[in-house]
Structures are given as structure tokens and as C-alpha cells.
Amino acid sequence: MADNKIPLKFRLYTAKYKTKMFFKSVKSKLIGGKKMEGFNLKGKKAIVFGIANDQSIAWHIAKGLNDAGCQIAVAYQERVEQLVKPLLGMLNNPLAEKCDVVDDVLLTEFFGKVEKEFGKVDFLIHSIAFAKKEHLQGKYYDTDRRGYQVAQEVSSYSLAELTRRVMPIMNDNGSILAMTYYGSEKVAPNYNVMGVAKAALEASVRYLANDTGEKGIRVNAISAGPIKTLAASGIGDFQKMLDYAKEKAPLKRNVDADDVANLAVFLCSDMSKNITGQVIYVDAGYCIMAV
Numbered sequence: 140m141a142d143n144k145i146p147l148k149f150r151l152y153t154a155k156y157k158t159k160m161f162f163k164s165v166k167s168k169l170i171g172g173k174k175m176e177g178f179n180l181k182g183k184k185a186i187v188f189g190i191a192n193d194q195s196i197a198w199h200i201a202k203g204l205n206d207a208g209c210q211i212a213v214a215y216q217e218r219v220e221q222l223v224k225p226l227l228g229m230l231n232n233p234l235a236e237k238c239d240v241v242d243d244v245l246l247t248e249f250f251g252k253v254e255k256e257f258g259k260v261d262f263l264i265h266s267i268a269f270a271k272k273e274h275l276q277g278k279y280y281d282t283d284r285r286g287y288q289v290a291q292e293v294s295s296y297s298l299a300e301l302t303r304r305v306m307p308i309m310n311d312n313g314s315i316l317a318m319t320y321y322g323s324e325k326v327a328p329n330y331n332v333m334g335v336a337k338a339a340l341e342a343s344v345r346y347l348a349n350d351t352g353e354k355g356i357r358v359n360a361i362s363a364g365p366i367k368t369l370a371a372s373g374i375g376d377f378q379k380m381l382d383y384a385k386e387k388a389p390l391k392r393n394v395d396a397d398d399v400a401n402l403a404v405f406l407c408s409d410m411s412k413n414i415t416g417q418v419i420y421v422d423a424g425y426c427i428m429a430v
């Protein structure tokens with residue numbers, strides 16, 4: 140898109156964001172990353188799908204894996220390029236390429252590039268989801284056919300697609316992770332078609348774990364409590380979800396993306412070598428409550 144076609148509001152936001160990320164990057168170089176005590180992923184390589192900006196769960200996971208010694212290949216959507224590029228300086232020697240899970244040409248190019256540059260990889264992080272905004276509010280039965288298809292294709296089917304593409308270049312004993320939410324099991328008002336897509340995603344995790352198990356490759360999902368991100372801002376009354384989760388959870392607090400990243404590093408490490416096909420909660424205990 141030509142610069143003059145990008146709304147002024149977004150251009151101003153991008154300029155401010157780039158400055159903020161520049162200083163963050165300098166600080167990160169001077170102080171170094173947060174050390175993940177007990178987790179040594181030196182020499183490991185990970186593919187991360189789903190970084191849109193510095194709030195993304197995928198970004199926190201990428202940084203956590205990077206700080207544990209892992210090299211990262213970032214697959215980002217073209218529309219968020221301006222927000223992803225300033226983050227790359229905070230990673231050690233990353234590979235970064237445009238990709239979209241509904242575009243076979245871009246997928247083939249991306250995996251080809253990863254194979255050429257990395258050879259084999261050890262981890263795949265699937266931290267992506269999409270549904271039309273109008274389908275994340277009101278009645279679930281108002282979802283139209285195309286809206287249902289797109290939510291399933293991007294948020295659920297893509298895990299099988301990415302697993303199939305990564306298998307030929309994945310080392311034995313690798314780890315694949317997907318992100319999910321409790322709205323797959325119980326009704327979360329407004330979550331609607333995404334809850335249905337997450338149910339399919341969680342079932343996929345189990346089938347994929349069975350498919351990949353003979354190579355020692357594990358597939359798990361992290362079910363996170365609500366976190367303010369770009370994707371979350373599309374869900375109707377999201378602030379209410381945050382407030383309610385905090386009030387009802389035994390720990391009386393919300394979770395953040397670093398909580399998810401810590402679990403992701405554990406699930407990539409050998410410390411979790413016999414955990415597969417699971418949905419593991421990072422929700423301050425919210426899901427154990429009946430009332």
C-alpha cells in the first residue's frame with residue numbers, strides 16, 4: 140500500500156511504536172534477555188507463527204525461546220510487517236519472512252526458506268486465529284457460511300497444514316504448540332464461532348499428537364486466560380471477560396503473555412518429554428470453578 144493511502148492515525152501509531160521498540164531493543168541488547176532458569180535450548184530452532192506486535196502471545200513466546208538459546212524463524216502477515224520488523228532486533232539472528240496460512244505459494248516459499256537457512260527445526264508455534272469481527276458478537280447462529288469457513292481455516296485447519304509442512308524438516312523429539320481458550324468447552328458470550336474453531340483445534344491437537352508420536356514429536360495446546368492483544372480487541376465486551384476472569388479465578392488476577400511464554404518454553408523443553416495431546420491451562424485457575 141502506498142504510504143499516503145495509510146490512515147494518518149495508523150502512521151502516527153507506527154512511528155511511536157517504532158521509537159518505543161528501538162529503545163526496548165537497545166535495552167534488551169544492553170541488559171540481555173530474561174534468563175529462563177533451568178531451560179537450555181541452545182542449538183534448537185523454532186518456527187513461530189502469529190506475531191502481530193509486541194503484545195502478541197507469539198512475540199512473548201519467541202522472546203522466551205530466544206532467551207533460552209533457541210534461534211527463531213518468524214512467519215508474519217504482510218499487514219503487520221511495519222510492527223514486526225522493529226521487534227526483530229531483540230532476537231538473536233532471526234529469520235523473518237512474510238507468510239499467510241491461507242496462501243499455498245507463501246507457505247511453500249516460507250518452509251523452503253527455513254529449510255535452506257536452518258536445515259532442521261525443533262519447534263513449531265501456532266499462535267494464530269481469525270474470525271470476522273461481526274461474528275465475535277451477538278448470536279452464534281448469525282455466523283454465515285463463509286465466516287464459519289474462514290474461522291475454521293485460519294484458526295484450526297492451519298495447525299494440520301503447518302504440521303504436515305514441518306514434519307519433513309522437524310527433528311525427532313520436537314514440539315508443536317497451539318494456543319486455545321476455554322470458550323472451546325463452555326459458552327463464553329461473543330466468542331461464538333471462535334469457540335467452535337478452538338474446539339476443532341483442540342481435537343486436532345489430539346489427532347496430530349497421535350500422528351507425530353512415533354517420531355517422539357509432541358503436540359500440545361496452551362489454554363490461556365484472557366489477555367489484551369490485537370486479536371482479543373475484536374471480541375465484543377472483552378474488558379468484561381478480563382474483569383470477570385479476575386474476579387472468579389482462585390488466584391484473583393489476570394494472566395499475561397509472559398505466563399504463556401513460560402509454559403511454552405517448558406513444553407518445548409525435554410522437561411515435558413512425556414506430555415503430548417494435552418490442553419494445559421494458564422488461567423489463574425479460572426476453569427476449575429463451577430460458580
Ligand SMILES: NC(=O)c1ccc[n+]([C@@H]2O[C@H](COP(=O)([O-])OP(=O)(O)OC[C@H]3O[C@@H](n4cnc5c(N)ncnc54)[C@H](O)[C@@H]3O)[C@@H](O)[C@H]2O)c1
Pocket residue numbers: 188189190191192194195196197215216219238239240241265266267268269293318319320362363364365366367368369370371
Ligand atoms: N488474547 C487472548 O485473550 C487469548 C486467550 C487464549 C488464546 N488466545 C489465542 O492466542 C493466539 C494468538 O493471539 P493473540 O491474542 O496473541 O493476538 P494477536 O492478534 O497478537 O495474534 C494473532 C495472530 O494471528 C495472525 N494471523 C491471523 N490470520 C492469519 C493468517 N491467515 N495467516 C497467518 N497468520 C495469521 C495475525 O497476524 C496475528 O499475528 C490465537 O490463537 C488466540 O486465539 C488468545
